[in-house]
Amino acid sequence: MSDDTVMTDDRDDAAPASRFATDDSLSATATVFRGLALVPVLRRGLGITILLAALGAGGRVVVPVLIQQAIDRGIVGFDEVQIGVVVQLSVVGAVAILLSGLALRWAALRLGDRSERALYDLRTRLIAHIHRLSLADHGEERRGGLVARVTSDIETLAQFFQWGGMAWMRNTTLMLVIGITMLVYDWQLALVAFAVALPLAFVLRAVQRRLVRAHGRARERNGEMLGALAEIVTGAVPLRSYDAAGHVADTVREATGRKRRDQVRAAIIGAFLFPSGEVFSVLTVSAVVSVGVWRGPAGGLTAGAVVGFVFLTYRFLEPIAEFTEVIDQTQTAVAGMRRILTVLALDIEPVPPAPGAAIALPAGALSVGVDDVTFTYRPRPSDTAASGPALSDVTFHVPAGQSVALVGATGSGKTTLGKLFARFADPDTGTVRVGGVDLRSVDDVDLRRRLLIVSQEPFLFDETIRSNVAFAAPERGPAAVDEVVERLSLGAWVSSLSEGLDTRVGERGDSLSAGERQLVALLRAGLVDPDVLILDEATSSVDALTEVHIARALERLATDRTSIAIAHRLSTAARADRVLVLADGRLVQDGPHSDLVAQDGPYRSMYDDWISATTV
Numbered sequence: 060m061s062d063d064t065v066m067t068d069d070r071d072d073a074a075p076a077s078r079f080a081t082d083d084s085l086s087a088t089a090t091v092f093r094g095l096a097l098v099p100v101l102r103r104g105l106g107i108t109i110l111l112a113a114l115g116a117g118g119r120v121v122v123p124v125l126i127q128q129a130i131d132r133g134i135v136g137f138d139e140v141q142i143g144v145v146v147q148l149s150v151v152g153a154v155a156i157l158l159s160g161l162a163l164r165w166a167a168l169r170l171g172d173r174s175e176r177a178l179y180d181l182r183t184r185l186i187a188h189i190h191r192l193s194l195a196d197h198g199e200e201r202r203g204g205l206v207a208r209v210t211s212d213i214e215t216l217a218q219f220f221q222w223g224g225m226a227w228m229r230n231t232t233l234m235l236v237i238g239i240t241m242l243v244y245d246w247q248l249a250l251v252a253f254a255v256a257l258p259l260a261f262v263l264r265a266v267q268r269r270l271v272r273a274h275g276r277a278r279e280r281n282g283e284m285l286g287a288l289a290e291i292v293t294g295a296v297p298l299r300s301y302d303a304a305g306h307v308a309d310t311v312r313e314a315t316g317r318k319r320r321d322q323v324r325a326a327i328i329g330a331f332l333f334p335s336g337e338v339f340s341v342l343t344v345s346a347v348v349s350v351g352v353w354r355g356p357a358g359g360l361t362a363g364a365v366v367g368f369v370f371l372t373y374r375f376l377e378p379i380a381e382f383t384e385v386i387d388q389t390q391t392a393v394a395g396m397r398r399i400l401t402v403l404a405l406d407i408e409p410v411p412p413a414p415g416a417a418i419a420l421p422a423g424a425l426s427v428g429v430d431d432v433t434f435t436y437r438p439r440p441s442d443t444a445a446s447g448p449a450l451s452d453v454t455f456h457v458p459a460g461q462s463v464a465l466v467g468a469t470g471s472g473k474t475t476l477g478k479l480f481a482r483f484a485d486p487d488t489g490t491v492r493v494g495g496v497d498l499r500s501v502d503d504v505d506l507r508r509r510l511l512i513v514s515q516e517p518f519l520f521d522e523t524i525r526s527n528v529a530f531a532a533p534e535r536g537p538a539a540v541d542e543v544v545e546r547l548s549l550g551a552w553v554s555s556l557s558e559g560l561d562t563r564v565g566e567r568g569d570s571l572s573a574g575e576r577q578l579v580a581l582l583r584a585g586l587v588d589p590d591v592l593i594l595d596e597a598t599s600s601v602d603a604l605t606e607v608h609i610a611r612a613l614e615r616l617a618t619d620r621t622s623i624a625i626a627h628r629l630s631t632a633a634r635a636d637r638v639l640v641l642a643d644g645r646l647v648q649d650g651p652h653s654d655l656v657a658q659d660g661p662y663r664s665m666y667d668d669w670i671s672a673t674t675v
Contacts, residue, residue, distance in 0.1 A: 094396045097184070097403070098177035104169065109228060111166035116233035118159020119374055120240050125152045127367025167225050174220035182213050185399060193408035193484060208402050211281055212395035219392035226385045230378030237375045245360070245368060248347055252372050255346045259339040259379060263386065266328060266335075270386070273325035274394040280318035282398075287314040329386075340376040347372045409485045409499070417502035420509050424459035425494040425590045425621055427480065432489035434475060449475045450486070450644045457637075459494075462622045464632035464652075466665065467641035473625045476641075477593050480623065481512040493591060511589040515596060515625075517580035519568030524553075524579055525560040527568075531583040543585040547612040549578060552605075574605035581612045592617060595625045629669045638662065 095102055125148045132144050186209055241249035291307050351365040412418075434450040450472045457463050465473045478484055479491050482498045491498050493510055519527050528540050540560060544553055552575075556562040568576045584592060594613070616622075626632045633652045640648035640655070640662045648655055648662050655662040 090393050090397050090400065093400055097400075098181055100180060101173050101177040104173070108166050108169045108173075109232065111162045111169070112225075112228045113232040113236060115159045115163030115166060115229060116236045118155045118162070119233060120237055120371070121155040121159075122152055123367045123370035123374060124240075124244075125149075125155075126370055127361075127363040130363030130366055131361050132363075163229060166228065170220065170225055170228065174217075174224060178213060178217055178220070181216075181399070182209060185209055185213070185402060188403055188405075188407075191407045192405055208282070208398055211285070212278060212398050215278075215392045215395035219388055223385045223388045223392065226381055227389070230381055230385075234375060234378045237371055241368070241371050241375065244371065245364065247354075248351060248368050251350050252343050252347050252375065255343040256339055256376065256379065259335065262335050262339075270325065270328050270390040273321065273328050274390045275397065277318065277321040277325050278391075278394045278398055280314070280321045284311070284314045284318045287311045325391075329390075340379070343376055344369065344372055409482055411503060412500050416500070417505070418496050418500040420496055420501060420505055420590075421494045423590070424619070425509060426459045426492075427457040427591060427621060427623065428490075428492040428495070429453055429455050429476070429479075430490045430492070432479065432486040432491060434479065434484070434486045436475075448487070448644055450479075453489075453641075453644075453646050455639060455646060455649060457621060457623065459621055460619065462617055462624070462634075462636045464624045464626040464635035464638045465641060466626050466629065466632050466638060466662065470643075471641040472644040473641055474595060475644075477512055477595055477623070477625050480591075480593050481510065482506060508587070509589055510591040510593065511584050511587050512593040513577075513580045513584050513595065515627075517568070517576050517583075519564045519571070519576060519579060521564070521566045523558075523561045523563055524556070524582075527564060527579055528560075528582045528586055532586045535586060539586060540582070543582055547581060547585050547615050549582065549608060549612055552578060552608050572602075572605065574602065574609060577609055578605070578612065581609070581616060585612075585616055590620055592620055592622045593625070594622065596627050596631055629666055640665075 129145050129148045132141065134141070134145075189209070238249070238253075241252065287307075287310055291311050294307070347369060348365070351360055351368065354360050432450055432453045433448050435448045453472070453476070465476060467473050479486060480493075482491070482501070482503075485491075485499060493501065493506070498506065520530070525537070525540050528543070529535070529537065532539070544550055544560070553559050562570075564571050564576075564579070568579070571579070624631050624635060626635070632638045635652065638648070638650065638652050638655055639646060640660070642661055648660050656666050657663075
């Protein structure tokens with residue numbers, strides 16, 4: 060098994076489902092309430108915002124009532140029009156509309172302000188949670204998929220709040236206020252209107268279920284598409300080297316095609332909503348007018364009452380018609396929120412110590428201990444059967460200040476041990492200790508300050524070398540970077556660069572060679588100045604001068620501290636105080652280089668092969 064395989068302790072024989080798979084069983088209502096629970100800033104003052112929306116809705120109710128009064132009281136006959144009454148009612152209507160508009164505007168501003176702050180809180184919380192997930196989860200989900208959760212999925216919520224959120228609040232309160240007014244006005248006509256419009260609710264519900272699933276698939280396809288795009292962009296160099304861009308472009312084209320098909324399907328389902336609302340609006344108004352005319356004055360209805368009620372009916376149906384437009388956007392937002400909730404529901408791994416229960420690492424040099432450690436990687440979702448443990452019953456102790464080299468064939472467990480030392484994962488059984496303290500009891504901030512792993516492929520940001528070093532310990536200040544350059548004897552290398560420490564490294568450090576990227580990583584380690592250094596030695600061949608710089612920097616960096624090198628070259632093992640030999644996840648040899656070379660065993664075989672390769 061490769062040391063870079065994803066980690067977990069699951070051992071199911073069947074292929075496991077991705078932990079990032081969206082739970083489609085979560086209803087839209089449950090999704091909304093869980094989302095509100097995550098963002099308290101949106102809930103604060105929500106009652107006032109709803110009250111303002113209700114006042115705004117009340118202004119729209121006033122107009123039909125004033126129309127009825129104007130007809131019945133202001134227009135007695137063709138020759139007896141009461142102009143004064145009509146003017147007074149018109150002024151009241153104008154004031155009501157003005158106050159209604161101000162209330163709705165205020166409600167929209169409050170909702171807009173709180174929604175933006177809520178989205179900011181949600182985005183930062185999501186980013187922080189993603190960074191605290193295990194490396195197994197990061198290995199399982201494509202990078203583009205994780206980026207989509209933070210960008211496009213949250214963007215669907217932003218678009219919803221810009222219009223849909225206010226529409227739901229305004230229209231819900233409007234329907235409630237108008238519905239009550241209609242019952243008070245004439246309960247018989249109100250029941251007619253409600254009865255004819257009621258089937259629309261069942262139609263919308265049926266369509267909504269299909270729309271939720273359609274938009275959920277569309278959001279998933281969007282994440283797949285972004286992941287494929289990220290790969291073709293970041294992998295431009297090898298794709299061009301092997302002239303394989305066409306093949307990968309086909310993958311992107313297929314992912315984009317699947318996204319298009321699911322998006323079109325969702326749009327088709329959504330397009331059914333608006334005409335269904337229009338049909339039921341026509342039927343409802345027709346039924347109200349027919350019953351009103353049939354009852355007439357004998358049923359206690361004046362001409363103004365019928366006209367006013369028709370206007371109320373239109374007001375009642377307007378939100379329903381708008382709902383048919385908003386619901387499509389709402390389902391997109393619900394699908395995005397469901398994907399966000401899926402990520403936030405993932406447990407943080409490894410589990411941090413309980414508040415107040417963390418044990419501080421002792422001061423001074425630190426030892427490293429491994430006691431009966433067994434560890435198994437998490438199967439990928441595509442795996443059909445569980446694989447064996449990457450480490451089995453490994454035990455050894457590294458005294459403070461000792462330099463150790465871990466050697467072994469590919470898949471022997473070297474890199475896995477490095478990940479356990481840095482607590483990127485916890486062992487299935489057994490204990491890893493630093494300074495005599497179980498890593499499960501160490502606060503992560505304390506551990507990162509005292510123990511550092513330098514990977515064989517360090518990630519560099521598209522900034523200067525100085526920025527790429529300084530970010531590891533920003534509290535040290537700019538001068539500390541110059542000091543660590545001198546301490547690691549890398550001044551000559553820095554001077555050879557076009558702009559020294561201010562040289563830009565390019566995206567992912569592409570402007571530097573593999574060896575130079577390793578030097579930047581060593582400068583980072585020197586700036587942090589940890590008590591334990593875990594070095595995953597680069598396998599890339601470097602030029603002779605850069606190798607000298609790396610060897611000199613490593614020698615100075617390892618002085619007076621515990622160092623464990625995951626060695627891919629036996630020249631590194633030969634310089635160590637002690638060599639640990641791993642094979643098939645087990646510790647098979649332990650001792651100084653000179654002793655292991657002198658006895659038959661795996662290390663002697665590796666040494667002979669290395670000597671033969673270097674003398675050819």
